[in-house]
Amino acid sequence: MLTVTDLTKTYKTGDKALAEVSLTVPKGQVVGLIGPSGAGKSTLIRCINRLVEPTSGKIALSGAELTGLGPRALRRERRRIGMIFQEYALVERLTVMENVLSGRLGYVSFWQSFTRRFPSADIERAYRLLDRVGLMEHADKRADALSGGQRQRVGIARALSQEPELLLVDEPTASLDPKTSRQIMRLLIEICAERGLPAIVNIHDVPLAQQFMQRIIGLRAGRVVFDGPPEQLTESVLTTIYGAEDWTAMRKDGEADRVAEAEAVARLAMISA
Template sequence: MLAVEGLAKVYPTGKKALGGVDIVIDRPQLVAVIGSSGAGKSTFIRCINRLVEPTAGRVLLNGQDIVALDRKGLRAARRRIGMIFQEYNLVERLSVMQNVLSGRLGYVGLLAALRYRFPPQDIQAAFALLDRVGLAGYHDRRADALSGGQRQRVGIARALMQRPDLLLLDEPTASLDPKTSRQIMRLVRELVAERQTPAIINIHDVALARAYADRIIGMKDGLIVFDAEAGSLTEAALTQIYGEEDWSSPQEEDEDIPAGAAAMASLGMTS
């Protein structure tokens, strides 16, 4: 399904964001990417669909190298990659239905897109998705009238309207409260299984990653330092990803504690 080979990103300043990343996702699964701020997680996610242009490497989605595509080919390829953002990226003044249907803009003509005129089957699919993500009856609401969790559900429905071969999620729970974050993660995991669509999620919350992901990739300094089933994420692995810390002791959250520390306490790994 997805093979990433030697993916690298070096910015004009000389900063190396990715140092040569290799992964293979050969079945539908939810893959969580964790690591400290600056580890390269967002760059990795965004290089896959070329929101950030890689410096080197290949991204093979069902055998097609996304990195080698010209602008026209990239537009077509992005139809098959659903992207879900931390800040939702909805058009606030438009309705929920219009935002969801925007996931089909790449499949209709320009005039129809400007007028938001879509085939009946697309409209039916949008209603079905709104029902599936828990927003039945919200189709006429303006996006700016929704809560954060509801907006993220609209973003998920919009991405699924593309009927993607791959889902990318960039910090989708960062702006949500703990309960809503769990609901969103549970929904994503269920949709991966139902639609047989692999998903990669960049996430800071180690507890959520361990609870809902099938596989966890740990990044440090632009490199993958851990890649295994979620249940294999040990204290030693966390030290490898985040640095030395007493993971068995409860910690008060502050800016100096690595992102995983407080999360591990919530997993019951306390003295």
């Protein structure tokens, strides 16, 4: 379980990115984090994995404090947090298997990591994870030979190879087409449920968040202005989060995507008929 209490971050520039944010994410729950540009979503994720130093407040994972740790303890604690990125952050010239194993680098000695000799338990786990994300037959391919959806599956397997207690997911589908986005989102939700993993997903696509998330947190100007199930995310709540103008524009974009997807499907059906 992740517990964030009164988290505040003011950057040196004077920007107050987060103001007294409190939230708890229980095991197995996937939370979608939404909000307009500059609302503080990335800052919240970065404070939790301590890439950004909070100004005040507390963050605890399974009861252990993450705030106030020295560099060594912080390195150890970071292993408990798996990260999944928008642009996948894979090492392109390495194989899929090597990329998954790189999730273990925080656990092996310098020499083992330098020579890339991983314990057999790590290799077995990596194969199991590749099987789970549907990439078993691609294990020996180079990462740069994969599609976007396959790369994100490698990113998921790599994060899981850390055996994390929390997943932080930053815009996992921003570089993917709508159908692949839904497949990736479904995979994430299933995996978190299977493993009892809590997750926070920074997500721009509101309809996708509404379709898949069990809970949505809306940030505006560094404050939590909505925290509830997707059914309660009404037009008026979305207007509170995004402001009327931005929300209307986003809704139009979403509709345009759906129309484009339906047209593409219809075209394919005609070609293959």
